[in-house]
Amino acid sequence: MSDWLKKFTNQPNSANEAKERLKLVLIHDRTDINPEVMEKLKDDLLKTISHHIAIEPESVTISMLHEGREQRLVADIPLKHYDRSKVG
Amino acid sequence: MTAKIITVTSGKGGVGKTTATANIAVALAQMGQRVVCLDADIGLRNLDVVLGLENRIVYDLVDVVEGRCRLKQAMIRDKRFDELHLIPAAQTRDKNAVSPSDMMKLGDELREEADWVIIDSPAGIERGFRNAIAPADEILVVTNPDVSAVRDADRIIGLIEAEQKEPAKLIINRMHPEMVQRGDMLDAEDVLELLAIKLIGIVPEDEHVIVSTNVGKPVVLEEKSMAGQAFRNISRRLMGDEVPLLNLEFKDDFLTKLSRIFK
Numbered sequence: 001m002s003d004w005l006k007k008f009t010n011q012p013n014s015a016n017e018a019k020e021r022l023k024l025v026l027i028h029d030r031t032d033i034n035p036e037v038m039e040k041l042k043d044d045l046l047k048t049i050s051h052h053i054a055i056e057p058e059s060v061t062i063s064m065l066h067e068g069r070e071q072r073l074v075a076d077i078p079l080k081h082y083d084r085s086k087v088g
Numbered sequence: 089m090t091a092k093i094i095t096v097t098s099g100k101g102g103v104g105k106t107t108a109t110a111n112i113a114v115a116l117a118q119m120g121q122r123v124v125c126l127d128a129d130i131g132l133r134n135l136d137v138v139l140g141l142e143n144r145i146v147y148d149l150v151d152v153v154e155g156r157c158r159l160k161q162a163m164i165r166d167k168r169f170d171e172l173h174l175i176p177a178a179q180t181r182d183k184n185a186v187s188p189s190d191m192m193k194l195g196d197e198l199r200e201e202a203d204w205v206i207i208d209s210p211a212g213i214e215r216g217f218r219n220a221i222a223p224a225d226e227i228l229v230v231t232n233p234d235v236s237a238v239r240d241a242d243r244i245i246g247l248i249e250a251e252q253k254e255p256a257k258l259i260i261n262r263m264h265p266e267m268v269q270r271g272d273m274l275d276a277e278d279v280l281e282l283l284a285i286k287l288i289g290i291v292p293e294d295e296h297v298i299v300s301t302n303v304g305k306p307v308v309l310e311e312k313s314m315a316g317q318a319f320r321n322i323s324r325r326l327m328g329d330e331v332p333l334l335n336l337e338f339k340d341d342f343l344t345k346l347s348r349i350f351k
Contacts, residue, residue: 014272015268018234022282069249
């Protein structure tokens with residue numbers, strides 16, 4: 001079926017779906033880190049960091065980035081907004 | 089001159105390793121190179137039938153390794169090219185009959201006999217695969233543009249990295265240009281992005297491959313076959329030539345042309 005016809009019938013592009021699924025599968029295959037491990041890691045990290053500084057636990061994201069065949073764990077941890085008006 | 093040893097492997101079975109091995113070997117022989125093909129798929133030998141040499145087998149790889157014959161006695165000469173030889177796999181033994189160090193030793197002996205040694209690896213990630221890549225100077229990974237073949241290719245590429253070999257190069261086999269065009273098949277760019285390795289060739293799906301396997305005459309000998317052309321190009325790239333990729337653009341009919349306008 002051609003692309004414009006697909007738009008009308010709302011049929012998904014299966015190649016894109018294959019690519020997205022493969023991206024996730026390959027990350028897990030390469031690192032042996034499954035979603036459950038990631039969640040546990042995230043919880044532990046939050047606990048440890050919260051001991052020292054105030055953070056926004058809901059906005060924390062931890063993700064796997066890949067550059068070529070290298071994998072990198074990237075954590076984005078926003079600090080809690082500090083209200084200066086209440087100081088002093 | 090000493091041979092370069094190329095191993096063709098894949099992870100998943102049935103993606104076209106043996107077809108690729110046979111065709112690359114024959115294409116190199118066509119260019120006047122001295123080539124020895126080695127079937128390392130012990131117990132599931134097939135390179136002999138793809139090359140049409142199954143009736144000439146006397147000795148095999150395991151006979152050489154276990155010293156029952158000299159290397160030259162196990163080298164079957166091709167019907168078409170005097171400088172193309174096959175060392176068949178043993179059919180009634182298993183992969184444990186040979187070790188990676190046996191393969192290294194055999195590879196070193198073969199270097200003196202040819203310009204190229206092309207090894208057909210078994211599928212999988214076990215002993216047979218390790219045997220096949222042990223003596224390799226260069227490794228070619230064959231995949232198809234589908235989810236399971238790409239996933240298994242990634243595993244194999246990781247294992248090749250772990251062995252500290254040169255980074256493997258990729259052959260994408262059985263590409264359907266018309267399916268890619270309608271968004272129902274991963275295209276070469278997607279596969280390369282996912283696997284993050286260098287490409288050495290894209291081979292289109294081609295009925296000539298089945299016909300040529302039926303008669304034991306590799307498809308590179310078929311002038312008009314697109315797959316044959318793709319394998320000839322891969323062999324030229326191995327020789328160091330800069331060869332542009334085949335134009336696999338699907339021939340547009342009126343409706344697909346019209347649809348492009350609406351894209």
